[in-house]
Amino acid sequence: MAKSLSWLPALSVIAFVAWSAAAVADGAPSPERQAALAYLVRQDCGSCHGMTLKGGLGRPLLPDALAGAEAEALAEVILDGIPGTPMPPWRGQLSEAEALWIARALKQGTIE
Amino acid sequence: MIRSRSIFALVLLVLGLPVGLDAEELRGTGDLGIVVERASGSLQIVDTSARRSLGRVEGLGDLSHASAVFSPDQRFAYVFGRDGGLTKVDLLTRSIAKRIVQAGNSIGGAISDDGLLIAVSNYEPGGVRVFDAATLEPVADIPADYGPSGARSKTVGLVDAPGRRFVFTLYDGGEIWIADFSGGDAPQVTKHRDIGALPYDALITGDGRHYIAGLFGEDGLAHLDLWAEPPKVERILDGYGRGEEKLPVYKMPHLEGWARAGDRFILPAVGRHELLALDAASLQEHGRVQVHGQPVFAVARPDGRQVWVNFAHPRNDTVQVVDVPSLEVIHAFEPGPAVLHLEFTPRGHEVWISVRDADKVEVYDTRTFEKLAELPMAKPSGIFFAARAQRLGL
Numbered sequence: 001m002a003k004s005l006s007w008l009p010a011l012s013v014i015a016f017v018a019w020s021a022a023a024v025a026d027g028a029p030s031p032e033r034q035a036a037l038a039y040l041v042r043q044d045c046g047s048c049h050g051m052t053l054k055g056g057l058g059r060p061l062l063p064d065a066l067a068g069a070e071a072e073a074l075a076e077v078i079l080d081g082i083p084g085t086p087m088p089p090w091r092g093q094l095s096e097a098e099a100l101w102i103a104r105a106l107k108q109g110t111i112e
Numbered sequence: 113m114i115r116s117r118s119i120f121a122l123v124l125l126v127l128g129l130p131v132g133l134d135a136e137e138l139r140g141t142g143d144l145g146i147v148v149e150r151a152s153g154s155l156q157i158v159d160t161s162a163r164r165s166l167g168r169v170e171g172l173g174d175l176s177h178a179s180a181v182f183s184p185d186q187r188f189a190y191v192f193g194r195d196g197g198l199t200k201v202d203l204l205t206r207s208i209a210k211r212i213v214q215a216g217n218s219i220g221g222a223i224s225d226d227g228l229l230i231a232v233s234n235y236e237p238g239g240v241r242v243f244d245a246a247t248l249e250p251v252a253d254i255p256a257d258y259g260p261s262g263a264r265s266k267t268v269g270l271v272d273a274p275g276r277r278f279v280f281t282l283y284d285g286g287e288i289w290i291a292d293f294s295g296g297d298a299p300q301v302t303k304h305r306d307i308g309a310l311p312y313d314a315l316i317t318g319d320g321r322h323y324i325a326g327l328f329g330e331d332g333l334a335h336l337d338l339w340a341e342p343p344k345v346e347r348i349l350d351g352y353g354r355g356e357e358k359l360p361v362y363k364m365p366h367l368e369g370w371a372r373a374g375d376r377f378i379l380p381a382v383g384r385h386e387l388l389a390l391d392a393a394s395l396q397e398h399g400r401v402q403v404h405g406q407p408v409f410a411v412a413r414p415d416g417r418q419v420w421v422n423f424a425h426p427r428n429d430t431v432q433v434v435d436v437p438s439l440e441v442i443h444a445f446e447p448g449p450a451v452l453h454l455e456f457t458p459r460g461h462e463v464w465i466s467v468r469d470a471d472k473v474e475v476y477d478t479r480t481f482e483k484l485a486e487l488p489m490a491k492p493s494g495i496f497f498a499a500r501a502q503r504l505g506l
Contacts, residue, residue: 043450043468044425047363050194051150051176055217056235057266057283057312057364081360086312086328088360093426 029101037094037102038111048086053111058087063109074103141186141203145455145497147466147473148191149490150175155191156489157206160457160464160497163475163485167206173197173213179220179494182501183245184227189496190245192221198232200248203498210248214241222272225504229293231278233270240267240280240291242299251297258285258305269314269325269367271505273338281311281325288314288325288336288345304345307334315367316505317377322395324348326367328382335395348395349388358383359406363424366409368506374436378419380407387421389439401439404430409453412436413478414460420478422451422465431465433481443481447474452492458499466492 029037041061042051048058059065066074078099081089090099105111143161154170172178174195181190188209189201196215199208217236223229229251230243239256243249256265265282273279276293288307291299309329316323316338323336332350336343365380376398377390387401387410405427412419419434428450433443449469456463462484465474473492475485500506 044362046176050174050217052174052194054195056177056194056219057268084329086310086361086364088362090360 029098033098034101035112037098038105041102041106041111053106061106063107066107069107071100071103071107074106075099078102139204141498143457143498144186144203145464145495146180146189146191146201146203147464147487147489147492148175148178148180148494148496150178150493151491153193154490155189155201156487157201157203158464158473158487160462163462163487165487165489169201169206169208171208172199172201172211175493177219177493180496180500181221181223181230181506182496182498183223184501186498186501189498190221190223190230192218192232194218196232196234196236198230198243198248212243212248214243214250219266219268220270222270222278222505224272224276224278224293225274226276229276229278231270231272231280231291233267233280235266238264238266238282238284240270240278242278242291242293242297252291252293252299254289254291254299254301256282256285256289258282258287268312269323271314271316271323271368273316273323274320274504279314279316279323279336279338281307281314283311286311288323288334290338290343302343304336304343307345308332308347312364312382313367317372318504320504324367326365326379326382328361328364349390349397352381352388352397353384359385361406361424362426363406363408363428365407365424372412372416374416376436378410378412378434378436380410380421382406387419387434399439401434401441403434403441404432404444410434411454411456413456413463414458418442418478420454420456420463422454425450428452445481448472453494455495455497458497464495464497466495468492 049061050056053061079091081087145158146155153172154168156165156168158165173193176194178193191199196213196218198214199211202209215234218234221232228245230245232241240254242252256267258265265285267280268283270280278291281288288304290302293299308327311325312328314325321339325334331353332347335348336345361383375392381388389398391398405423407421410419410421421432429446432441435442447465448467452466452468454465463476468491473487473489
């Protein structure tokens with residue numbers, strides 16, 4: 001225990017470096033990135049799901065419609081798509097943290 | 113100034129004169145058009161000869177994916193909103209003549225060949241509703257029920273066909289229906305079943321003969337020959353993807369606007385960085401064109417010599433021009449982020465291009481490719497010129 005604790009400062013540094021890198025590549029989206037993601041959801045997801053997210057060729061993405069689904073499961077759908085339907089995988093364009101942020105924001109109805 | 117103008121307009125209104133034009137402004141509408149500002153629920157009425165905006169019309173609701181058709185006299189635009197709104201807009205007075213919300217969720221519409229009926233394609237409730245073009249009073253309701261359980265399908269690819277007919281496709285049901293209003297306001301509906309999986313859009317050729325539905329769920333297209341007796345659906349371009357896994361599709365291609373270009377049809381392939389060229393007579397594959405990204409619109413210049421193409425996210429900042437005889441990309445340029453739509457002037461000398469994220473519409477010479485004008489617009493999407501009134505299927 002003591003031994004592992006002695007590593008803590010070093011770990012913190014590593015964690016911080018990792019976190020900084022992740023903030024760019026894979027971490028919680030920055031405020032600017034959040035704005036860009038919200039715009040992507042409205043404008044590009046909106047081409048199938050409706051700009052107001054009330055549905056189109058794709059299903060509605062409003063909080064009521066998503067109430068039965070976990071955010072993590074929705075993030076997986078965003079990342080991997082739904083085979084056999086037009087829902088495409090966004091992995092490669094969105095990180096896992098970004099997909100999760102979008103899923104949570106959709107469930108909360110806070111996509112501006 | 114604006115105030116005095118609106119008082120002037122009010123005086124005209126009281127006098128029973130048309131608002132927005134006086135004797136000096138007396139004009140036709142053949143070179144007018146509309147640009148959809150989708151985020152703000154507004155339109156700009158544009159003059160394509162002067163390459164300028166004449167003004168804005170507001171209050172059209174949710175205009176994401178909005179489209180429009182025009183009355184035969186080219187005075188009125190019928191605008192189909194996503195929220196089920198059907199708005200009749202007077203291009204001369206630049207005002208809303210009539211507006212209804214006829215469904216919960218809609219996708220485009222059509223006007224009958226006699227100009228008397230407006231049909232709207234609905235996702236919710238799935239089916240087609242038909243209205244009187246003058247009053248927007250309801251004429252007919254055609255629920256898109258399919259299968260043994262009577263499930264209701266979203267409808268797509270609604271077009272007009274000669275003989276007071278509308279043709280449309282059931283996205284969930286995989287059927288093509290013909291609603292024939294030649295006998296009056298109660299349509300005769302003919303259903304073609306099992307046309308293929310997930311037809312996502314359709315078009316009709318300018319001669320009213322070929323109705324073609326793109327299939328998202330299968331590697332091919334469904335073709336309905338309306339000249340055949342009786343009309344019959346056949347598969348064309350079967351296996352054009354050659355069984356290869358298609359790329360993820362970030363925006364569904366549109367088929368409306370792909371047109372006969374000389375002796376060929378050029379259309380966007382789904383999930384591929386390709387255009388497909390079909391022989392117009394045999395409907396067999398004639399060739400392919402490798403392009404910059406997944407095509408969304410592939411629109412033939414009215415003379416058919418060129419096809420202009422825009423692309424899906426994330427390659428949607430670019431437009432390419434294909435020379436039809438050689439099937440070569442002869443020009444490419446980047447108008448800006450999110451090129452959503454393009455519309456040619458009726459004789460094809462100029463093209464208008466909406467660049468959503470740059471909040472502008474650009475006008476280009478189609479021979480020199482020189483930019484001729486830039487018009488500020490708020491998140492512009494669809495561009496529709498009144499000359500569509502004289503073309504079948506648009």
